Amino acid sequence: MSKKTQATLVLVIMFLGFIATYKLDSFWGLLLNHGFLAALIGGLADWFAVTALFRKPLGFISYRTEILPRNRERIMDEIVKFIGRDLLNPEYIINNIKNYNMAMMVVEYAQKGGKEKAKVALKELVMQVINSLDTRKVGYSLASALKSRRKNFNIARIIIQFLLDFIKTPAGDKCIDYIIKMVRATVPELLVKDFMHKLIDDNVSIIKEKYIKDSQKRSFMFEMMDLSSENLTQKLNKKLDEYTNLLLDYDSKEREHLKTLLAEKIEILGSRNGYKQKVAQLEHYFFVKNFDFSDNLVSLIDNFCQNSENREQLWKQIEDYIDNLIAKLAVDNEMQAKLNKFFINTITKIIQNNSQWGLDYIKDELMKYSQQEFVDLVEKRVGDDLQMIRINGSVVGAIAGMGLYVISFVVERMCG
Secondary structure (H helix, E strand, O other): OOHHHHHHHHHHHHHHHHHHOOOOOOHHHHHHHHHHHHHHHHHHHHHHHHHHHHOOHHHOOOOOOOHHHHOHHHHHHHHHHHHHHHHOOHHHHHHHHOOOOHHHHHHHHHHHHHHHHHHHHHHHHHHHHHHOOOHHHHHHHHHHHHHHOHHHOOHHHHHHHHHHHHOOOHHHHHHHHHHHHHHHHHHHHHHOOHHHHHHHHHHHHHHHHHHHOOOHHHHHHHHHHOOOHHHHHHHHHHHHHHHHHHHHOOOOHHHHHHHHHHHHHHHHHHHOHHHHHHHHHHHHHHHHHOOOOHHHHHHHHHHHHHOHHHHHHHHHHHHHHHHHHHHHHHHOHHHHHHHHHHHHHHHHHHHHHHHHHHHHHHHHHHHOOOHHHHHHHHHHHHHHHHHHHHHHHHHHHHHHHHHHHHHHHHHHHHOO
């Protein structure tokens, strides 16, 4: 049984009680009669008041009734003002946000499963991008951009800088080692060739002729030096082995001197006009005249996107990146401060730029309710409590009526 039915039933009982006790002439009969009458009056008054909130009592009493329907718009405005002033006040919200360490909230969320969700979401996003990527369009656009902007880059200088940086890397050291070993392996083979022996012997003969002339002592000394091609090549090979061993020693002065010399030679090469012209010719050949690398770029991008190993490596990098980021955020106070500042600034801008929009949206949504829908909504929410007012009115009226009767009865007896 609804509260409204209960309240109406109480009112009916009070009316029947009043009728039933109307002709009773005893003290108790009159006491009950006055109680029922006062309860009926109180119940009717509260019924009128409650009904007047939502509609016209009896369907025609219009003076100061239908309070909610007539004041719907004003009530909506007051609700919106209250929300804007107290609940969604930008300064109030911002000041409360500053009390929270949102960076640590992110860490806690990540540790409770949010990190795995972020990994899955990021993987799905990357996968969606890869699957929807028009590699041909990207490749041709990238090739076109490189061609159109090639003059913005000093390729000649880029090559020189690359070489200077390369010789300082472990890969550069390996390359230098390879060249040294190649020279050490090639030179001895070259020295044993017949033309090298003939070349050495011819030059030694010329030197001997100019040095000795008619001096016997010089001839004797020259013979003691043993400048035969066999002896000279052996000594050259020995010196070459010793020197190359020093060059292969990363801690030796010779190695350091070689790398310094290489850097100087590379710098000198970069300053020569001939080198710059040659690079410009090659650049024109590759980028303008004869070479189109658009299809190569498309193929490169396709291979990367379709290669399962590349994808697995990319997933691993994504997971490692998120794990490292969360781990660092958990202990890095400076990083936390920056993230908190970012959150506060972002939320502040959103609130300041959209607070009025939010209030307008709330008002628009409230104003979508018609008068009848608004009345039904309020009545549904607070109707039971209002019906209890009717019941309480009848109870209080009954007590007041009986109390007044007792007082009047005592006064009459006291006054004779």
